[in-house]
Structure formats: structure tokens, C-alpha cells
Amino acid sequence: MDSQNTDQKLAVITGGASGIGLSCSKRFAKEGYAVLIIDANKEAGEQELKSLKSDGYNADFAYCDITKHEQVAAIFQGLADQNKCAQVLVNCAGISPALNALHEYPVEEWHRAIDINLHGTFYACREFLGLAMKNNASDGSIINVASIMGVRASAAQASYAASKHAVVGLTKSIAQDYAHLNIRANAVGPGVIDTPMNTELMKDENVMQYMLGRIPLKRVASSDEVANLIYFLASSEASYITGSYHPVDGGYLAS
Numbered sequence: 001m002d003s004q005n006t007d008q009k010l011a012v013i014t015g016g017a018s019g020i021g022l023s024c025s026k027r028f029a030k031e032g033y034a035v036l037i038i039d040a041n042k043e044a045g046e047q048e049l050k051s052l053k054s055d056g057y058n059a060d061f062a063y064c065d066i067t068k069h070e071q072v073a074a075i076f077q078g079l080a081d082q083n084k085c086a087q088v089l090v091n092c093a094g095i096s097p098a099l100n101a102l103h104e105y106p107v108e109e110w111h112r113a114i115d116i117n118l119h120g121t122f123y124a125c126r127e128f129l130g131l132a133m134k135n136n137a138s139d140g141s142i143i144n145v146a147s148i149m150g151v152r153a154s155a156a157q158a159s160y161a162a163s164k165h166a167v168v169g170l171t172k173s174i175a176q177d178y179a180h181l182n183i184r185a186n187a188v189g190p191g192v193i194d195t196p197m198n199t200e201l202m203k204d205e206n207v208m209q210y211m212l213g214r215i216p217l218k219r220v221a222s223s224d225e226v227a228n229l230i231y232f233l234a235s236s237e238a239s240y241i242t243g244s245y246h247p248v249d250g251g252y253l254a255s
Ligand SMILES: NC(=O)c1ccc[n+]([C@@H]2O[C@H](COP(=O)([O-])OP(=O)(O)OC[C@H]3O[C@@H](n4cnc5c(N)ncnc54)[C@H](O)[C@@H]3O)[C@@H](O)[C@H]2O)c1
Pocket: 014, 015, 016, 017, 018, 019, 020, 021, 038, 039, 040, 041, 044, 064, 065, 066, 067, 091, 092, 093, 094, 095, 096, 116, 120, 145, 146, 147, 148, 189, 190, 191, 192, 193, 194, 195, 196, 197, 198, 223
């Protein structure tokens, strides 16, 4: 990453190489942030970095498996070593694990879901907050991408719902504990979003018909529509919003 000018804020975006995270990477870059993409998909990360740089943005990519605390810590230590502070953390790295009844749910798949969706989010929040403390930060914003499954449940999705409910709880706790530093933390709850995560699901007409039947706006959302909410929550326009869960679901939860 190019050295930041003193006014340029840094947004760290986990899962920033695809889908909602990629839309956030582009949006924050366009809004004048330096952007650090963290992702386990090296190829996509490098490709998106190249594209952001060729558009003239200040961006960087760090390969990282978010489930490895030492890798996450090393990235934030690298920022500290360069005397950098991050003002925004967006946690998008996540998976949609296998569906199955709980009594036969593969134990390894359960651990994978919790490791990526919850532990990874915890590691990134922990290191972001540690860096903020080192820098005596007086503001900051964390946006954790949960899901509508962060506040409700659906058939055969126990591991996903458990991980996303926990992300909402983690977010509320951070909001309590770091409000005195004006560090805000909010969770967003996307409904059905057109991203690579849903490529297969969206090919299934029966599933889509069922899903659309439950969405008052009768369509899925683009990842940019989720990034709009995330950018708003990071901005000073949302200066009094913390500890909240914000659905972006076309009315799904209200129906
Ligand atoms: N797409 C939806 O409909 C939807 C709905 C609700 C919530 N979400 C949540 O939004 C977030 C982003 O999902 P998306 O739809 O953009 O999916 P996506 O698959 O397009 O992007 C997810 C990104 O996370 C990265 N990632 C996965 N495991 C990782 C790991 N161990 N370490 C680092 N990076 C890792 C992937 O490489 C990918 O770039 C996820 O947390 C997902 O649960 C998505």
C-alpha cells in the first residue's frame, strides 16, 4: 500500500476479494479510503488488487486464512510496524456451510462454520481493537456481516445460524466495551444476495421461487446494495449508531 496521506483513512476488509466484501473494497476505495483486502483466495485477491490499483486507488491485499489467529495478528502487526492505524474494519469473510439435520451434522463442518464465521470475525476484531488501543484512537467503526440467520433460524442451517447469532452478540459486546473510545460496532443482516456464494442456489428454480415468495421486494439484492449500508454505518452519518443489527433483506424479516 502506498503511504497514506495524513487525512486518508484505512478500511480493512476481510473477505474483500469477492461478493459483498469486494463491493465494500470498491466502495471504500471510491470514497477515498486506503483499502486493505484480507482474503484466503490469493488469486482473486491479487486480481482485484490489480484492478483497484489500475483505477488509481490506494489498496493492498494480504493473503490470510481468517481462522489462523497468528496470520491475522501478523497483518495488524505489520500495520503497527508502519505506524498505521485502521479506522474501519468490515468483516465479510464467511462461508455458507453444508445443510443437514443436527443429529447427523458432520462435526468437522460444524467446526469449519464456527471457525470461519465466528472465530475469524473475533480474531479480526481483536487485532483491529488492539491496533486502535496502541494508537490511542478516538474513533473507529466495525461492521460485522452477519445474516438474517443472525436473528432467526431456518431448516437444516443450525451451524450457520449459530455462527451468525454469535456474530451479532459479539458485535453488541464490542459496542458496549469500546464506546468510550468512540469506536462503534454494528452488524448487518443480508437476506439473499447475488454473490458467488449463491451461484448454485440461484440456479435452482424451486428454491428461488420459494425464497422470492418470502421477500416482499420480490428480488434478490446486489452486493453493492449491502455495501451501501455498510458504508453508511462506517460513515459519520451514522455517528450515533452502535450496537445495532441492521437487516438488508428486501423485507424478509418483516414478513
Ligand atoms: N450472499 C448472501 O446471500 C449472504 C447472505 C447473508 C450473509 N452473507 C454473509 O456475507 C459474507 C460475505 O459473503 P458473500 O456472499 O460475499 O460470499 P463470497 O463467497 O462471494 O465471499 C466470501 C469471501 O470470504 C473469503 N473467505 C472464506 N473463507 C475465508 C477464510 N478462512 N479466510 C479468509 N477469507 C475467507 C472468500 O475467499 C471470499 O472472498 C459472509 O459472511 C456471508 O455469510 C451472505
